[in-house]
Amino acid sequence: MKNTVTTFKQAKEQGEKLTMLTAYDYTTAKLIDEAGIHSILVGDSLGMVCLGYENTLSVTMEDMLHHTKAVTRGAKNALVIADMPFMSYQTGCYDAVVNAGRMLKEGGAHAVKLEGGKEVCPQIEAIVRASVPVCAHIGLTPQSVHALGGFKVQGKGGEAAQKLLEEAKAVEQAGAFAVVLECVPEKLAALITEKISIPTIGIGAGAGCDGQVLVYQDMLAMYGDMSPKFVKVFANVGEEMKKGFAAYKREVQEGTFPSGEHTFKMDESILDKLY
Numbered sequence: 175m176k177n178t179v180t181t182f183k184q185a186k187e188q189g190e191k192l193t194m195l196t197a198y199d200y201t202t203a204k205l206i207d208e209a210g211i212h213s214i215l216v217g218d219s220l221g222m223v224c225l226g227y228e229n230t231l232s233v234t235m236e237d238m239l240h241h242t243k244a245v246t247r248g249a250k251n252a253l254v255i256a257d258m259p260f261m262s263y264q265t266g267c268y269d270a271v272v273n274a275g276r277m278l279k280e281g282g283a284h285a286v287k288l289e290g291g292k293e294v295c296p297q298i299e300a301i302v303r304a305s306v307p308v309c310a311h312i313g314l315t316p317q318s319v320h321a322l323g324g325f326k327v328q329g330k331g332g333e334a335a336q337k338l339l340e341e342a343k344a345v346e347q348a349g350a351f352a353v354v355l356e357c358v359p360e361k362l363a364a365l366i367t368e369k370i371s372i373p374t375i376g377i378g379a380g381a382g383c384d385g386q387v388l389v390y391q392d393m394l395a396m397y398g399d400m401s402p403k404f405v406k407v408f409a410n411v412g413e414e415m416k417k418g419f420a421a422y423k424r425e426v427q428e429g430t431f432p433s434g435e436h437t438f439k440m441d442e443s444i445l446d447k448l449y
């Protein structure tokens with residue numbers, strides 16, 4: 175069944191948990207889609223897990239469009255959400271609408287995600303007015319890594335917790351259809367989930383959220399540059415890949431690969447006539 179923003183709304187109303195994973199290419203998107211995950215996020219985490227940058231700040235619109243196109247070709251039923259990269263919306267409503275529109279028009283995405291609370295509500299309103307569904311993202315917002323002083327849990331103190339609750343209400347009011355809560359204490363995330371009518375999608379925000387999202391390379395132990403506390407490894411694919419690569423090297427060097435079953439044959443008498 176095709177997942178849409180209505181699926182998100184109904185899941186919240188019916189108390190069904192939503193699932194979201196990141197993907198950045200056709201093959202992975204197809205596998206995630208076939209596993210029945212509701213939504214695929216083409217995250218700007220692309221910059222770190224695929225392109226090898228230290229953070230997400232260098233990711234461009236062209237990077238995001240290139241990978242979003244690949245993901246939308248692979249996803250048949252999942253709702254595809256494209257992340258708006260750093261400085262593609264912070265500069266104003268006009269840029270935000272134009273760039274969000276490109277994600278749908280050129281990338282084939284169904285929705286966009288952008289980071290921030292009250293300060294980006296005018297952009298959320300403008301994008302939603304242009305008929306592009308918006309998923310908000312508050313708490314730890316990686317595009318603000320320098321302003322936040324690092325990748326840290328957000329909303330721990332009284333003032334910070336109150337601010338986060340207000341940010342959640344503000345993005346809901348601005349028209350977001352869902353909000354990602356990243357690195358937020360579980361009790362606060364559960365309270366926010368109770369107080370707003372749109373689904374909360376947690377990453378490092380506990381089980382009280384309406385849904386969960388993870389970066390797929392994290393949950394498959396493929397990316398070791400950072401290992402956040404909130405990540406659970408569901409399959410040790412990284413280790414299996416390394417074993418596979420090493421076995422390939424060994425067999426090539428031993429001469430056992432390729433063997434007869436992986437080799438094309440021909441009438442050898444033809445070879446005798448070659449000069």
Ligand code: KIV
Nearest residue numbers: 196217218219354387
């Ligand atoms: O870019 C990303 O992958 C994200 C998730 C961590 C929510 O924003």
